[in-house]
Amino acid sequence: MKKLKIEIMTNEDLETIKDILQTEFDEFWNYEILKQELSSNNSKYIVAKTLDNIIVGFAGIKIILDTAEIMNIVTKKSFRNMGTGKQMLEYLINMCKNSNIKTLNLEVNSTNTIAITLYKKYNFKEVGLRKKYYDNTYDAILMSLNF
Numbered sequence: 001m002k003k004l005k006i007e008i009m010t011n012e013d014l015e016t017i018k019d020i021l022q023t024e025f026d027e028f029w030n031y032e033i034l035k036q037e038l039s040s041n042n043s044k045y046i047v048a049k050t051l052d053n054i055i056v057g058f059a060g061i062k063i064i065l066d067t068a069e070i071m072n073i074v075t076k077k078s079f080r081n082m083g084t085g086k087q088m089l090e091y092l093i094n095m096c097k098n099s100n101i102k103t104l105n106l107e108v109n110s111t112n113t114i115a116i117t118l119y120k121k122y123n124f125k126e127v128g129l130r131k132k133y134y135d136n137t138y139d140a141i142l143m144s145l146n147f
């Protein structure tokens with residue numbers, strides 16, 4: 001597993017990856033949405049950086065009372081399958097535990113087997129299904145981790 005630093009994501013981090021967000025990370029999360037998320041009091045975002053400060057992933061949760069929801073978890077394409085996702089997810093889980101969150105929820109496209117495998121590794125359980133949730137075609141699997 002690659003040695004990484006996990007830090008709270010700043011606006012400066014977002015500016016650093018602005019131009020490569022959709023091409024090298026994930027087309028689903030755009031700059032404007034992330035900028036709003038970073039300024040929201042209920043959201044907590046993290047970045048994974050190599051020891052020489054290259055951003056290789058980011059992830060965020062939204063907290064509502066004692067429940068949190070994973071909004072996204074994305075590894076830079078050229079850094080996938082090297083343990084970055086696991087390190088970010090572990091960090092988010094610990095963040096929740098330290099904030100007395102009782103449940104961490106997420107929804108994931110049922111075709112996204114890599115993400116589903118990752119979540120199951122950390123004991124997330126399937127708790128529901130939203131039929132044709134993405135593009136009116138793919139189901140969303142709802143998953144949940146209770147502390």
Ligand SMILES: CC(C)(COP(=O)(O)OP(=O)(O)OC[C@H]1O[C@@H](n2cnc3c(N)ncnc32)[C@H](O)[C@@H]1OP(=O)(O)O)[C@@H](O)C(=O)NCCC(=O)NCCS
Nearest residue numbers: 026072073074075080081082083084085086114115117118
């Ligand atoms: C899901 C995602 C964040 C995983 O990030 P990652 O840094 O590649 O994850 P890791 O290297 O920590 O791998 C975690 C686990 O996923 C599975 N996995 C990762 N890459 C895989 C691959 N190419 N094939 C099969 N399984 C794979 C493995 O089970 C792995 O655990 P292991 O190393 O103990 O075997 C990444 O694929 C991604 O950014 N996808 C696009 C965005 C997305 O779909 N996010 C989740 C939806 S909300």
